Amino acid sequence: MRILAFDTSTEYCTAALWLDGTLTYREIHAGQTHSQLLLPMCQDLLAEADVSLAQLDGIAFGAGPGSFTGLRIACAVAQGLAFGADVPVLGVSTLLALAEASGAERVIACLDARMGEVYHAVYRREECDWVTDSEPQLCAPQQVPAMAGLDWCGCGSGFKAYAEVLQARYADALVNIRPELYPHAREIAHLAAPHIQAGQGMAAELAAPLYIRDKVALKICER
Template identity: 90%
Template sequence: MRILAFDTSTEYCTAALLMDGDLTYREVHAGQTHSQLLLPMCQDLLAGAGVSLAQLDGIAFGAGPGSFTGLRIACAVAQGLAFGADVPVLGVGTLLALAEASGAARVIACLDARMGEVYHAVYRREASDWIAESGPLLCAPRQVPAVAGLDWCGCGSGFKAYAEPLQARYGAALVSICPELYPHAREIARLAMPRIEAGQGMAAELAVPLYIRDKVALKICER
């Protein structure tokens, strides 16, 4: 399988190329320059591997939740590249990518959503697959869903921005916390591979971001 993957849902811009089990990637702390960086990163990966877009089995992107602008960039680039090369597209959840990156079997994935809220999901690994126990959803840090049992790994920027309320909520259930983790194209490529192989890729025009928050333009008092 040959899969090009990328993510622009956070301040990082990442791209990865998975070719028959071998993974290469690029990453940059982009700030707000994702639109300038993403295509050159993808082109660099393809050129380095000596493959064209038309030789890919699929293109995967971080579908969200995350930065509204970043999600639109990733989706638009995926659509443009896939349409021209006639290859399928697959959106992969950013919170699921966080869970995959953690290396843990029980994960509370939490991204800072700004405006005093977090993007949140709870995942449990079974064999080679992930089971979503809750989410993805948007909520205040003090209102995140409870989890059953112990040995949970908390990961993502939400655990940095709202460390106190999240640790108070989960207490002894948390065996480790990885606030430095962020959604990355490496994990998006790995998660996409079996789904694309199973024929779950879609036509370019059907790809859409997962926003969750619909009224981003409203002030906190209006919300």
């Protein structure tokens, strides 16, 4: 199984190559230069492994939520590469990638969405798979869903941007907080592998970002 994966949903640009369970990856704090960095990173990984695009079983990308521009870049690159090589693509939730990166069994994933809001989802691992307890949503940090139990791991930039609010909201439910985690191509490749192997990839033209927020700026009357 050969999968090229990447994510540009945050200020980081990451790419990974999955070869039968073995991962190599690249990562860089890109700021706003993802469009310049992503393709060379992917080409470097493929060249290092002596794998061509046509030899891939699939291409996975961080579908969102996250930076609108970053999501469009990842989706467009996935479509372009997959269409030319005639391989399937698969979008993976960035919030689920956060949960996978945490190493925990019960995860509250929370990304800073700017504009006083967060992207939020809750996952629970059962055996080798994830169960979604709260679907990805956009909300104010004061309004994130309350969760039962006392053994949750909070991860993602939302726990840095709104640390006091979220910790107060979840009181003693959090046993660990990982605000430094961000969606990474490593976890996207790992999450995508069983689905691509099961033939659940899609045609390149069907790939689409998961924005959640339907607009990027407030009107003057809404401020």
